[in-house]
Amino acid sequence: KQEVTQIPAALSVPEGENLVLNCSFTDSAIYNLQWFRQDPGKGLTSLLLIQSSQREQTSGRLNASLDKSSGRSTLYIAASQPGDSATYLCACNTGKLIFGQGTTLQVKP
Amino acid sequence: SQTIHQWPATLVQPVGSPLSLECTVEGTSNPNLYWYRQAAGRGLQLLFYSVGIGQISSEVPQNLSASRPQDRQFILSSKKLLLSDSGFYLCAWSTGTASNQPQHFGDGTRLSIL
Helix, strand or coil: CCCEEEECCEEEEECCCCEEEEEEECCCCCCEEEEEEECCCCCEEEEEEEECCCCEEEECCEEEEEECCCCEEEEEECCCCHHHCEEEEEEEECCCEEECCCEEEEEEC | CCEEEEECCEEEECCCCCEEEEEEEECCCCCEEEEEEECCCCCEEEEEEEEECCEEEECCCCCCEEEEEECCEEEEEECCCCHHHCEEEEEEEECCCCCCCCCEECCCEEEEEC
16 A cells, blocks of 8 residues: 655745755555645645656756655755745655645745 | 636535535546545545546545536535535546546635534
8 A cells, every 4th residue: 555755744944945845655656756736725736747767857946856766756946935835745646646744834034 | 728627615514414516627528537635634535536427436435425427527425414524625637548647636625514
């Protein structure tokens, strides 16, 4: 049974700092891994999707990596801004999405 | 471009009342459709998914049911709501061609049971 864990559960950083969010999973048999952003009371916005054959994906200030052998993915946010404050969720696609509990990020001005 | 709509955005219902949440997708044909629930303090959990009209798969035993009367319409229902049905309900879609396609989510419905 796939289990997805995100650490830390919450993170507070000053504006401008580079940061890394972690996601680990127990079963490497995945089609892909998707990172989402969720603002309070809102739905999920897809940020990046990494196929199982890929090592990383980049979009603007975001870079996501995938290491299936170690069961890990990271989301790197460069030069963080207050507008980046949200909950970040990772999900492994095993034919269905298995979500982690999320990391709630606060970027202070 | 494809869009997904959910309504209502918020709903307050008494215990024992019926429920109907609706989700529609525009701009694509034969999508895979999904219902998730996000309960307080818990992660997102897949409730139902559908690969075509009238085809519904349930992931967890529960008080809810789903139906897909049209290609791009997905409905979540209950005959009698329980307190434990409270939560944030999200609908999602993906291209129905392969399992490695991304899922795209609606804005969700906040359901509170009194």
